[in-house]
Every structure is written in C-alpha cells, then in structure tokens.
Amino acid sequence: NAGVTQTPKFQVLKTGQSMTLQCAQDMNHNSMYWYRQDPGMGLRLIYYSASEGTTDKGEVPNGYNVSRLNKREFSLRLESAAPSQTSVYFCASSAQENTEAFFGQGTRLTVV
C-alpha cells in the first residue's frame, strides 16, 4: 500500500545546478501538491495540480516549475538551485479539492 512515493529521499546540489523531484501516487487521486517545510515556518504550498492537465502557483512558486505528467505523477523542477531552496519538500495528493490530503515521506534537499 504505497500511497504517495517521492524520489529521491536526499539530495545535495551545488548552486546553479538543476534537478527534478519526482512524485507518484497510486490512489487514483485527482489533485496533487508540492509543499516545502522550513524550520519555524510550517509547510508552504509551492504549486498544485487540481486535476490532470492543470497546474497553478501556490504561495511560494518562484524558482520552481512543475509538470503533471499524467494522473499518477507530478514532478517539481528546480532550474537553477539556490541556497534559499534548501528545505524538505513534500508531495501530497487528495481525491479532489477539499478532501483529505495524504503526504509522501519527503525529499531533503541541500543546496551548497
């Protein structure tokens, strides 16, 4: 019973490098989300996809892009990583808007 799966679990990048965080869910959910968690600030929404084929900005989208590849997969791309993007990134999904959200185990990203 996998739920929401994120890869990789850990990553270290140099400033200016790019990378893509992968997320897949096996619950046939319509909506998917990317959050970041920073100490003392709680989780903040980066981007979301209400349904397959749509994506929208959340609270902190600058420096990120997303792709809803299909219903199962939602990726987050950092085109040119900056130290301010050091954080723990969480992917989440829900059956539809305003329903229970389920989270992955997170990706701990360090940008040096």
Add this chain to the structure above:
Amino acid sequence: KQEVTQIPAALSVPEGENLVLNCSFTDSAIYNLQWFRQDPGKGLTSLLLIQSSQREQTSGRLNASLDKSSGRSTLYIAASQPGDSATYLCAPNYGGATNKLIFGTGTLLAVQP
C-alpha cells in the same frame, strides 16, 4: 492574512496522561480542518479530518473538536503512550480551486515512559 497558531509549542507528559493540543486560526471561513502527526525525519500522517459542519471527529484514542466561529480546534489524546511522541500539525483548509491547507508550526509532544 490566514495564520495558524499551535499552543503549546512543546509538551512533555508522563505515560498514561490525557492531553489536549490547541490550534487557532485567524480566518474562520474554512472547508475543513486536518490534524497530522509527523515523526522526526518523516512525512505527515493524516490523523483526522473534521468538516466545517462537524463539531467533533473521533478515531481510537484521538478526538478532534472544531469551533469554527471562534477559529479554534483541539486534539484530545487519551491515555498517552510513548509511541504518541511526535510533532502534531493542524491545517485548516480554505479550499477554492486548491486544497489550500495552511499549516501551523506544530506541537512537539514527548510522552515519557
């Protein structure tokens, strides 16, 4: 601005105690509210979802209450166990086109054996 405050920030109790975690939110126009637990270095586990029309929701030893008009929710944990040690997060959902969850910074709970 929609903000969520969780009090206390940290709590240490002996095993077996009943305890209450508090959550307050500035904007009462919520669709629902979700409580999560987060273990160190792990993801968030959903504990309870309480709809805006509900007053209470129960799951095992957990009971969440919601007073939407006053912008408050509480999570009651009965007969606490060391395995309950974790950070507990409250997240009201302001909905719209997104599951717009606004998170507090959590209450770090330690249950001493």
